[in-house]
Amino acid sequence: MSDDAPTSFHSYMRLLRTFAAAGALAFTGLFAAPAEAHGRLGAAEGRCRLYIGPDVMNFTGYLPEASKNEFCEDIPATGPIIMVLDAEQQELRDMKIEIRIVKDVGGPEKENENLEAATVAYRPPKLYPTGTVNFEHTFKEGGYFVGIVTVTGDHGEQWVSRFPFSVDRTFMRDLPIYLTLGLGVVAAFLIYLVHRGRNPPPQIATAAAAFKTPPLPPMDGPDPDADPSRETVEEEAAETDGEKAEERDETDRYSTAAE
Numbered sequence: 001m002s003d004d005a006p007t008s009f010h011s012y013m014r015l016l017r018t019f020a021a022a023g024a025l026a027f028t029g030l031f032a033a034p035a036e037a038h039g040r041l042g043a044a045e046g047r048c049r050l051y052i053g054p055d056v057m058n059f060t061g062y063l064p065e066a067s068k069n070e071f072c073e074d075i076p077a078t079g080p081i082i083m084v085l086d087a088e089q090q091e092l093r094d095m096k097i098e099i100r101i102v103k104d105v106g107g108p109e110k111e112n113e114n115l116e117a118a119t120v121a122y123r124p125p126k127l128y129p130t131g132t133v134n135f136e137h138t139f140k141e142g143g144y145f146v147g148i149v150t151v152t153g154d155h156g157e158q159w160v161s162r163f164p165f166s167v168d169r170t171f172m173r174d175l176p177i178y179l180t181l182g183l184g185v186v187a188a189f190l191i192y193l194v195h196r197g198r199n200p201p202p203q204i205a206t207a208a209a210a211f212k213t214p215p216l217p218p219m220d221g222p223d224p225d226a227d228p229s230r231e232t233v234e235e236e237a238a239e240t241d242g243e244k245a246e247e248r249d250e251t252d253r254y255s256t257a258a259e
Contacts, residue, residue, distance in 0.1 A: 041073060041147070041163035048072035050085065052151055053159030057133075058086040075167045080138045085149070087131035095153045096125035099135050104144035104164055111146075120145060125152060142168030 040051040041059060050057045061071040062082040075081060087093055102111055102118040111118050121137040149161045 040161045041165075043072055050149060050161055050163065052092075052149055052161035053157075055087070055089040055092050055151075055159075057092065057149075058088065060084045060086075073163075074165050074169070075139065078139045078142055078168050080136065083133075083135040083137075083147075085133040085135070087128070087133075090131075091153075092151060093129055093131045094127070095151045095157075096127055097133055098125040098150040098152070099123040099133070100148045100150075101137065102146050102148065104146050108162075125150070139167045142166070144169065 042049070048059045048061075050059045059072065060083070061075065062084070063069045063071065063075070063077060063079065064082065065079050066077050083099075085097075085099075099122070100119060101121040102115070103120060105111055105118050120139075121135075123133075123135055144164065144166050147163045147165060149163075151159045
């Protein structure tokens with residue numbers, strides 16, 4: 001392994017932790033508190049509640065024409081809806097309640113620039129001695145909206161609760177969260193593959209070390225590395241030595257005969 005392997009490994013681990021943290025935050029966003037996810041409307045203590053000032057109103061939404069006819073936050077389909085608000089505290093029953101639904105145009109400042117144009121449905125301030133408010137409306141098309149509940153008392157006190165919601169856009173609202181989770185999973189898998197390639201399991205490493213390339217078969221014919229000129233010189237030297245030996249033998253025979 002190269003010298004920079006530890007540094008690369010730690011870099012991958014830091015990247016993995018970053019993606020894991022982003023995925024955890026996105027996952028947490030799916031279950032965010034009511035005040036964070038949908039303004040001051042959300043599920044709490046097993047019920048759907050709207051927090052307004054120091055008080056609480058129980059919220060129930062109905063879709064008369066849908067198979068799943070009850071909702072808490074986002075409305076899953078277009079068509080007629082019924083919103084029912086029940087005040088838990090007595091003081092809310094002594095205050096006027098106003099309900100307005102506007103298109104989500106980017107915040108209260110833009111809404112107030114042309115409130116009438118942004119308004120989709122409106123119920124003027126009214127006392128509800130029983131504490132129950134029934135609000136009906138028909139959404140002909142989907143989109144993003146904001147519900148505004150304003151409570152006004154006889155002594156000038158006023159509380160406002162805003163809750164954004166969508167109609168027929170439930171999947172699109174959560175799509176960024178799903179994409180973040182998906183990217184985090186893909187990144188973690190890629191980092192795992194890179195780390196696995198740099199540090200293979202012991203079984204694979206042992207098998208790779210045990211495997212040896214078989215030797216090449218011997219080649220027929222003369223050795224290509226042999227020097228032919230050297231062989232010729234050696235042959236000529238051998239022939240010269242032989243001739244000299246024969247001459248010595250012949251001289252010895254003549255010498256013996258003369259004696």
